[in-house]
Amino acid sequence: MTDSPSAPAFEVSELVKSYRGITAVNKISFSVARGEIIGFLGPNGAGKSTTMRILTGYIPATSGTVRVCGIPVATRAEEVKRIVGYMPENNPLPEDMRVSEYLYYRGRLKEIPRSRLGPRLDEVLERCDLTRVRHRILGQLSKGNRQRVGIAEAILAEPPVIIMDEPTIGLDPHQILIVRDLIASLRGRMTVIISSHILPEIEMTCDRVLIINRGQLVAQGTPSELRREFLGRTRYLVEYAGDSALLAGSLRLIDPTLQIESPPGEGTGEASRAESPDGFRKVFLTTRQESDQGESIIRILAAQPGIRLRSFTHSHASLEDVFLAATKRSWDIVDSPLPR
Numbered sequence: 001m002t003d004s005p006s007a008p009a010f011e012v013s014e015l016v017k018s019y020r021g022i023t024a025v026n027k028i029s030f031s032v033a034r035g036e037i038i039g040f041l042g043p044n045g046a047g048k049s050t051t052m053r054i055l056t057g058y059i060p061a062t063s064g065t066v067r068v069c070g071i072p073v074a075t076r077a078e079e080v081k082r083i084v085g086y087m088p089e090n091n092p093l094p095e096d097m098r099v100s101e102y103l104y105y106r107g108r109l110k111e112i113p114r115s116r117l118g119p120r121l122d123e124v125l126e127r128c129d130l131t132r133v134r135h136r137i138l139g140q141l142s143k144g145n146r147q148r149v150g151i152a153e154a155i156l157a158e159p160p161v162i163i164m165d166e167p168t169i170g171l172d173p174h175q176i177l178i179v180r181d182l183i184a185s186l187r188g189r190m191t192v193i194i195s196s197h198i199l200p201e202i203e204m205t206c207d208r209v210l211i212i213n214r215g216q217l218v219a220q221g222t223p224s225e226l227r228r229e230f231l232g233r234t235r236y237l238v239e240y241a242g243d244s245a246l247l248a249g250s251l252r253l254i255d256p257t258l259q260i261e262s263p264p265g266e267g268t269g270e271a272s273r274a275e276s277p278d279g280f281r282k283v284f285l286t287t288r289q290e291s292d293q294g295e296s297i298i299r300i301l302a303a304q305p306g307i308r309l310r311s312f313t314h315s316h317a318s319l320e321d322v323f324l325a326a327t328k329r330s331w332d333i334v335d336s337p338l339p340r
């Protein structure tokens with residue numbers, strides 16, 4: 001095996017995949033450094049699974065190049081499969097095998113020597129919280145356990161890189177937490193790419209995010225870089241009682257770009273701003289200025305006799321906002337049929 005330790009985990013250049021009449025992946029290029037945990041995001045049909053299948057050597061690309069740890073996947077797919085732990089979408093499992101029997105069989109296929117496989121299996125079952133169900137039939141497992149069998153299989157041979165296609169789909173919050181911890185425990189030892197629709201999940205686990213839409217890479221960066229690029233704004237949540245017109249007037253003096261909005265679900269416009277029985281209401285203040293205005297805003301509001309301030313918080317935009325902005329921007333740009 002010629003896994004070159006100095007090569008990036010993934011180097012993807014101008015990757016294209018066309019199915020008959022459909023360009024599922026359209027000139028995607030990116031690189032992933034060793035040890036990074038990458039979140040792969042995109043709406044349904046964006047091309048995430050297709051890209052992952054190509055990266056793991058399971059389907060060929062139409063054009064473009066992919067190197068995994070320096071190995072070109074187009075000509076050496078079998079070698080790539082050996083160094084990538086892959087949990088495919090929907091994680092198909094043979095229904096009639098038992099958990100440990102199945103993982104043992106997969107371990108042998110991955111050429112883990114018999115002498116090492118037993119202890120490694122115990123370790124992985126423990127790590128994936130599967131020891132209690134190791135003798136159960138796969139077809140009778142709960143969804144959470146099935147997902148964790150998929151993850152166990154992906155990490156079994158201790159590959160340098162792991163690709164998991166929606167590892168937390170359909171899981172309850174408790175199971176999501178277990179899977180999140182499991183992925184976090186791989187940090188520093190393996191390079192991981194996971195796709196997910198659960199954005200807070202990605203934000204908590206991943207170092208960097210790639211967003212694809214209609215087969216094209218529309219954004220990449222850390223969540224905070226993406227917030228800056230796509231939202232270009234800072235938001236504060238203010239809880240106050242008093243004259244709204246006075247609040248608006250005094251704030252616009254310090255920042256003319258400041259917008260005042262009601263939080264979602266609390267109506268819009270001056271009249272409908274939700275008010276609690278004691279006369280306090282919450283509003284978002286949004287500024288496009290780069291410098292932090294928080295301190296000046298608090299000072300101005302605290303000095304207004306007609307306004308009582310109860311709380312003031314910096315409100316972080318969610319990755320959902322970035323995702324919607326990034327995919328909307330690309331829909332706006334690509335409004336003609338996709339090139340073939």
Ligand SMILES: Nc1ncnc2c1ncn2[C@@H]1O[C@H](COP(=O)(O)OP(=O)(O)OP(=O)(O)O)[C@@H](O)[C@H]1O
Nearest residue numbers: 019020022024042043044045046047048049050051
């Ligand atoms: N085997 C195939 N034959 C024809 N078209 C396909 C095939 N696999 C995927 N596609 C098409 O390619 C596009 C990308 O699909 P892909 O499954 O990669 O998206 P995805 O981002 O994984 O979506 P999801 O979030 O729903 O899993 C879609 O239009 C899909 O219908």
Ligand SMILES: [Mg+2]
Nearest residue numbers: 048049050089
């Ligand atoms: Mg998919």
